[in-house]
């Protein structure tokens with residue numbers, strides 16, 4: 001065990017050092033739900049529940065299961081939607097861009113040449 005090694009290697013500070021290590025290990029275990037949810041949309045909610053109710057075992061378990069839940073479909077769509085899902089269509093007649101997928105210019109009605117973003 002590395003804790004034993006830490007305790008044996010140094011002098012009077014070893015107790016404090018081991019105490020700090022144990023403290024951080026406990027903090028890591030205590031905030032495990034928040035750590036798991038760090039990339040989730042509901043991270044703030046999980047963190048709040050973890051922080052305020054984590055000391056109750058029930059609150060900690062609820063926070064962890066909440067953290068392991070998948071994001072709602074709306075959140076997934078919000079996160080994965082590309083900023084420009086369709087290539088924009090450039091009109092060579094009037095020099096303006098129309099919505100991607102359009103066959104005719106939305107400004108002047110001329111046929112469009114679809115430009116692919118390189």
Ligand SMILES: [Zn+2]
Nearest residue numbers: 091094105108
């Ligand atoms: Zn046009």
